[in-house]
């Protein structure tokens with residue numbers, strides 16, 4: 001045997017996937033920026049090193065993101081066909097604070113003319129199936145003995161998504177299905193951790209969702225995030 005190549009393809013691999021992911025995004029404020037700000041105030045997130053741009057990311061981070069991308073975008077389609085469900089796919093919903101309306105950004109050309117100078121907040125929903133919100137997540141955190149409250153960021157995300165979805169669909173949506181791939185799921189730190197997949201179906205009250213959205217609004221106003229340009 002001759003070894004003809006032995007290269008590290010991690011960065012190439014994950015950057016190729018990231019390129020696919022690039023699509024036209026709404027130019028206003030994005031929910032991720034608000035959640036980052038909340039987490040920094042809570043002390044649960046370290047501020048990004050450098051300017052946080054893509055070239056500051058290290059290989060490990062690229063690799064994690066590649067895993068998450070595969071799970072969230074490719075498995076979603078496979079699962080939808082297995083479950084014989086209608087997969088509405090990813091959808092970006094945009095709330096305009098000035099007009100207090102929610103619309104989908106696939107009408108971006110038209111909507112930009114109407115809302116261009118307005119304050120808008122966009123959230124990117126992974127998918128909706130069977131009328132409910134569906135989130136596909138990948139994590140390296142131990143999953144066996146974890147509960148939904150161990151994943152504060154995800155919960156904050158989906159509560160905001162449900163609020164946006166309710167407004168957009170004009171009917172209350174309170175339920176989310178999580179399909180979580182725990183890469184080192186059953187025994188983090190052990191020599192032979194086994195991956196696992198968990199399903200959580202969670203319901204929130206409409207009051208909870210309203211309160212959460214008011215919190216997002218007040219964070220956005222207090223930290224003057226309307227001025228922030230989306231960085232990622």
Ligand SMILES: [Zn+2]
Nearest residue numbers: 096099115118
């Ligand atoms: Zn507007």
